[in-house]
Amino acid sequence: MKLVTATLAALLAGAAAQAAEAPAGALACSGCHPAASGVDAAPARLIGMKAEEIEAAMQQFRSGARAATVMDRIAKGFTDQETLAIAAWYAAQSN
Numbered sequence: 619m620k621l622v623t624a625t626l627a628a629l630l631a632g633a634a635a636q637a638a639e640a641p642a643g644a645l646a647c648s649g650c651h652p653a654a655s656g657v658d659a660a661p662a663r664l665i666g667m668k669a670e671e672i673e674a675a676m677q678q679f680r681s682g683a684r685a686a687t688v689m690d691r692i693a694k695g696f697t698d699q700e701t702l703a704i705a706a707w708y709a710a711q712s713n
């Protein structure tokens with residue numbers, strides 16, 4: 619019983635940490651990018667992309683190297699540091 623309680627507490631703590639660790643702005647992305655798996659919609663899911671891919675795309679949107687309808691403006695709203703944090707956070711998510 620003690621073990622079950624400890625495991626449950628650890629799981630709950632883990633879930634809380636995962637939610638709390640979302641860096642500024644990261645959750646705003648899911649307003650357009652689907653969070654659920656199995657959704658075959660544009661824009662692409664960010665969960666499942668590598669941090670470097672997200673980071674590179676954001677840089678290209680910001681510089682205008684990659685054509686965009688909205689991501690150019692969104693990418694300009696984040697510093698390099700914030701973009702790195704968001705990219706790393708999405709890369710660490712699973713499901």
Ligand code: HEC
Binds near residue numbers: 650675686690692
């Ligand atoms: C208003 C809706 C909207 C929001 C909010 C949004 N995106 Fe996007 N995203 C798009 C669209 C639409 C595209 C396709 C390019 C375009 O037309 O701008 C895209 C493309 C992308 C791509 C390229 C995906 C690929 O297929 O290579 C990345 C990476 C990305 N967005 C990251 C983000 C991040 C990170 C955030 C949050 C900071 C975010 N987006 C917020 C709509 C959005």
